[in-house]
Amino acid sequence: MRGKQDSAQLTGTISSFVFRTYVSKHSFHVICKMSLIAEAPDFLQVYSDGSVKRFDPEIVPASLESTNGYKSKDVIIDSSKPITGRIFFPDSLISSKKLPLLVYFHGGGFCIGSTTWLGYHNFLGDFSVTSQSVVLSVDYRLAPEHRLPIAYEDCYTSLQWVGDQVCSEPLFQQVDITRVFLSGDSAGGNITHHVAVRAIQDNGCPLKIKGLMLIHPYFGSEERTEREMKDESVEDVVMNDMHWRLSIPEGLNRDYFGCNFEKLDLTTSVWSKFPAVEVYVAGKDFLKERGVMYVEFLKKKGVKEVDIVEAREESHVFHVFHPESRATRLLQSQMSRFIEKY
Numbered sequence: 001m002r003g004k005q006d007s008a009q010l011t012g013t014i015s016s017f018v019f020r021t022y023v024s025k026h027s028f029h030v031i032c033k034m035s036l037i038a039e040a041p042d043f044l045q046v047y048s049d050g051s052v053k054r055f056d057p058e059i060v061p062a063s064l065e066s067t068n069g070y071k072s073k074d075v076i077i078d079s080s081k082p083i084t085g086r087i088f089f090p091d092s093l094i095s096s097k098k099l100p101l102l103v104y105f106h107g108g109g110f111c112i113g114s115t116t117w118l119g120y121h122n123f124l125g126d127f128s129v130t131s132q133s134v135v136l137s138v139d140y141r142l143a144p145e146h147r148l149p150i151a152y153e154d155c156y157t158s159l160q161w162v163g164d165q166v167c168s169e170p171l172f173q174q175v176d177i178t179r180v181f182l183s184g185d186s187a188g189g190n191i192t193h194h195v196a197v198r199a200i201q202d203n204g205c206p207l208k209i210k211g212l213m214l215i216h217p218y219f220g221s222e223e224r225t226e227r228e229m230k231d232e233s234v235e236d237v238v239m240n241d242m243h244w245r246l247s248i249p250e251g252l253n254r255d256y257f258g259c260n261f262e263k264l265d266l267t268t269s270v271w272s273k274f275p276a277v278e279v280y281v282a283g284k285d286f287l288k289e290r291g292v293m294y295v296e297f298l299k300k301k302g303v304k305e306v307d308i309v310e311a312r313e314e315s316h317v318f319h320v321f322h323p324e325s326r327a328t329r330l331l332q333s334q335m336s337r338f339i340e341k342y
Helices: 002-033 120-130 149-166 170-174 189-201 231-247 268-272 288-300 325-340
Strands: 036-042 044-047 052-054 069-078 083-090 097-106 134-139 174-186 209-215 277-281 306-311
Touching: 002 044, 036 052, 036 174, 036 231, 036 325, 044 189, 069 120, 069 149, 083 120, 083 149, 097 120, 097 149, 097 189, 120 134, 134 149, 149 174, 170 174, 174 189, 174 325, 189 209, 189 268, 209 325, 277 325, 306 325
Parallel strands: 097 134, 097 174, 174 209, 209 277, 277 306
Antiparallel strands: 036 044, 044 052, 069 083, 083 134
């Protein structure tokens, strides 16, 4: 009897050991499979198995209740992808008056960001009041799950959607589709440029793009700028390279046309039709040089109306992190004046 008990105990011990060993090996396999390969602290983690975790800052829902003189409404632009958006409009809508439309593309290195973020919501809601315009903020699909040029395609789809909705969406019935402006910050500034190019090339675009407003645009190239080669820029360079690596098509480098605007081969007729452009740069922004280079490039291509506006004491996308600051109010006024000109 004793022998049988010892045998059973030994069998149980061996089984337990085998089970623990299996679990340990399995866990080790999972850990290896899920190793972290890219990270933007507090915002993004990308793992070796392709999974992605995003950590949003404070978000806010849309509301048809008045807040600081404006209201907001969420819309579905294309449920199959999906592409969504948020419309902002001032309380003081006058039914007999047509308002300009601003289509806005958020930043985030093509990998993070949303129109639901508190900073974007407050900035664009307040801007709709300051500029007396209707604003459509677009949530496009993000990399690395959806690499470029998908963001460009999604954002251009939003223009076509507006054209289709003019007769059915009550808010767009008060929009003057001959006075449409495109804007965005960082990666959204990059998108603004490429969506404008697509609109010029597509004779079927239902909207008249009157102007572009690029805020701290996110461009790059294989060749480093002077600032990018400085020792104090190492962390910024590493983070920028990571976002480009996650967002451009696999196998390509930073001379991909979506990154390096000089690599997009356009005809003279496209440049001749380019709308007015205003580029906003920040004196303390690592990407300031890229914005200046973009302005100089457009001028060389013969774009007739190109201006640059600098916030000397501010850093990258300050208007998102500090939507109620004096610098942000000034930016909103500058953008409003640009719209009034056209």
